[in-house]
Amino acid sequence: MAMPSVPELLIILAIVVLLFGAKKIPDLAKGLGSGIKNFKKAVKDDEEDEANTQNVANKEVENKQNIKESVDIKEEEKAKKA
Known part of the structure; x- marks a missing residue:
């Protein structure tokens, strides 16, 4: 999908101003x-969680192995x- 050209962006901006x-x-x-x-x-935050x-799971596996x-x-x- 092609990016809109400058004239198309100006038309969109004009419509937004009118609305x-x-x-x-x-x-x-x-906003x-x-x-x-x-x-x-x-x-x-989701990536950190x-x-x-994953770190907790790895530690649990390591503890089980130990x-x-x-x-x-x-x-x-x-x-x-014996």
Whole structure:
């Protein structure tokens, strides 16, 4: 899909001015900007949460492996004593 050219953008801008009025355009732009900012923040927070969840899962797997190794070592020691 091609980007609109300059004349097309000017026509769109003129229609927006006619629909909303020149006084409301800054408010609309401000609202749009804050919406984009909030969206980016939410995406960043979600990525951080996902990374934290993955770290916790990796630590749990590592702990399970350490416990299994400890149990295996104790079983080997018992087998040697018997």
